[in-house]
């Protein structure tokens with residue numbers, strides 16, 4: 001599933017970034033070499049990060 005249309009970031013990319021230490025959407029996107037643009041995905045990406053970190 002695509003989380004961020006602007007950057008073509010998929011859910012699995014966000015989960016991977018969270019497993020590699022990203023605590024925030026901003027950190028995750030930076031790890032992926034991107035940054036948030038329109039911002040519509042930020043809350044969804046944050047929820048995925050929190051879910052992944054809770055499972056760790």
Ligand code: FES
Pocket residue numbers: 003004005006007035036037038039040041042
């Ligand atoms: S959908 Fe992620 S910045 Fe626009």
